[in-house]
Amino acid sequence: MKVAVFSTKYYEREYLNNYNKENRHQLTFFEMALNTQTVYLVTAFDAVCIQLTDIIDTAVIAKLSKSGIKLIALRSAGYDNVDIKAALKSKITIMRVPAYSPQAIAEHAVALILTLDRKTHKAYNRVRENNFSLQNLMGFNLDGKTIGVVGTGKIGAVFCKIMLGFGCKIIAFDLIESKVLIRKGVHYNTFDKLLENSDIISIHCPLTPKTRHLFNKKAFSKMKPGMMLINTSRGALINTSDAIIALKKRIIGYLGIDVYEGEEKIFFKDLSAAVIKDDLIERLMSFNNVLITPHQAFFTYEALSEIARITIENFSNFENDVHLENKIN
Ligand code: NAD
Numbered sequence: 195m196k197v198a199v200f201s202t203k204y205y206e207r208e209y210l211n212n213y214n215k216e217n218r219h220q221l222t223f224f225e226m227a228l229n230t231q232t233v234y235l236v237t238a239f240d241a242v243c244i245q246l247t248d249i250i251d252t253a254v255i256a257k258l259s260k261s262g263i264k265l266i267a268l269r270s271a272g273y274d275n276v277d278i279k280a281a282l283k284s285k286i287t288i289m290r291v292p293a294y295s296p297q298a299i300a301e302h303a304v305a306l307i308l309t310l311d312r313k314t315h316k317a318y319n320r321v322r323e324n325n326f327s328l329q330n331l332m333g334f335n336l337d338g339k340t341i342g343v344v345g346t347g348k349i350g351a352v353f354c355k356i357m358l359g360f361g362c363k364i365i366a367f368d369l370i371e372s373k374v375l376i377r378k379g380v381h382y383n384t385f386d387k388l389l390e391n392s393d394i395i396s397i398h399c400p401l402t403p404k405t406r407h408l409f410n411k412k413a414f415s416k417m418k419p420g421m422m423l424i425n426t427s428r429g430a431l432i433n434t435s436d437a438i439i440a441l442k443k444r445i446i447g448y449l450g451i452d453v454y455e456g457e458e459k460i461f462f463k464d465l466s467a468a469v470i471k472d473d474l475i476e477r478l479m480s481f482n483n484v485l486i487t488p489h490q491a492f493f494t495y496e497a498l499s500e501i502a503r504i505t506i507e508n509f510s511n512f513e514n515d516v517h518l519e520n521k522i523n
Pocket of ligand 1: 348
C-alpha cells in the first residue's frame with residue numbers, strides 16, 4: 195500500500211521502518227500534521243496514517259475521498275480528532291491501535307502523582323543551586339489515601355493495580371464495572387461520591403460528547419478541598435477555565451496533566467523562541483502546584499514498538515481484507 199504518514203518524528207520513523215519488513219508498504223513520511231491546509235499533499239496514496247495532532251474534519255474527509263483514500267490508520271487508541279461519521283459515509287475505513295501499552299500511560303499518571311506529592315522536580319532544581327533546605331518540600335503518604343479512578347478500561351485497570359500496591363483505597367466510576375477489579379478490592383460508586391471522597395482523582399475515560407468538560411465548575415464544587423487531579427486521558431475532559439478558578443480557590447491542591455484542551459497548537463513542538471498566545475496554558479503554567487507534561491505518557495520504548503508493529507499489521511490486514519479487528523465502526 196502507498197501510505198502518507200503524517201505527524202512523524204524521527205524516533206517514530208525508525209520503529210515504523212523496522213516493522214515494515216522488506217518494504218512491503220511504501221511509506222512516505224511527512225513531519226507536518228494532516229489538516230485542511232496540508233490535505234493537498236495527499237495525491238496518489240491508498241491510505242493516510244495519522245496521529246492525534248492531525249485534524250480530520252468533514253472538509254478533510256471530502257478531499258481524502260476525492261483523492262481515492264481508502265484507509266485512515268490512526269497510530270493512537272483515541273480517535274476524537276476524526277469525524278468518524280463523515281469518513282464512514284465516504285466509505286473510508288478507519289483503523290486504530292486500540293491498545294499498545296496501557297502500563298506506559300498508567301505509570302506516567304503515577305509519576306505525575308509522586309512528583310506533585312513529593313516535589314522531586316522542585317528538589318532537583320533547588321539542589322543544583324546548592325540549596326539543601328526542606329522548606330515547602332513536605333509531601334504526604336499515599337498509603338491509606340482514597341483514589342478516584344474515572345474509567346477503568348485498559349489503562350484505568352493497570353492504574354488501579356499500581357495504586358492498590360501503594361495501599362490506597364480505590365473508588366471507581368465507569369459505565370461498565372469490572373468484576374476482576376472488584377475482586378481486587380476496587381469499589382465502584384457514583385461520579386458524585388467519587389468527587390466527594392477522593393484525595394486524588396485520575397482520569398482514564400475517553401473524550402466523547404458526554405465526557406467533554408466532565409470536570410467543570412459543578413464537579414469542582416463537590417471535591418475535597420486540596421485534592422489532586424491527574425489527567426493523562428484527553429485535555430477537553432477538563433474545563434480549563436473552571437480548573438483555573440478551582441486552583442485559585444485551592445479546591446484543586448495539585449494538578450498534573452499530560453493533555454490539554456488546546457494542545458494541538460502547542461504540544462510536540464519546540465516553541466522556546468516563540469510567544470505562546472494561549473492565555474489559559476500560560477495561566478496554568480504560572481501555578482507552582484501544576485505539573486504539565488507534553489502528551490508523553492505513551493512515550494516508552496515498549497509502546498512505540500507496539501504502535502509501529504500494530505500499525506504496519508493494520509495496513510497489511512486492510513490490504514488483504516483479513517482480521518479487521520482494529521476497525522472503528
Ligand atoms: P478503554 O476503552 O480500555 O477504557 C475506557 C474506559 O472508560 C472504559 O471502561 C469505558 O467504559 C469508560 N467510559 C466510557 N465513557 C465513560 C463515561 N462517560 N464515564 C466513565 N467511564 C466511561 O481505553 P484506554 O485504553 O484505557 O484509554 C483511556 C483513554 O486514555 C483513551 O480514551 C485516551 O484518551 C487516553 N490515552 C492517553 C494517552 C497519552 O499518551 N496520554 C495514550 C493512550 C490513551
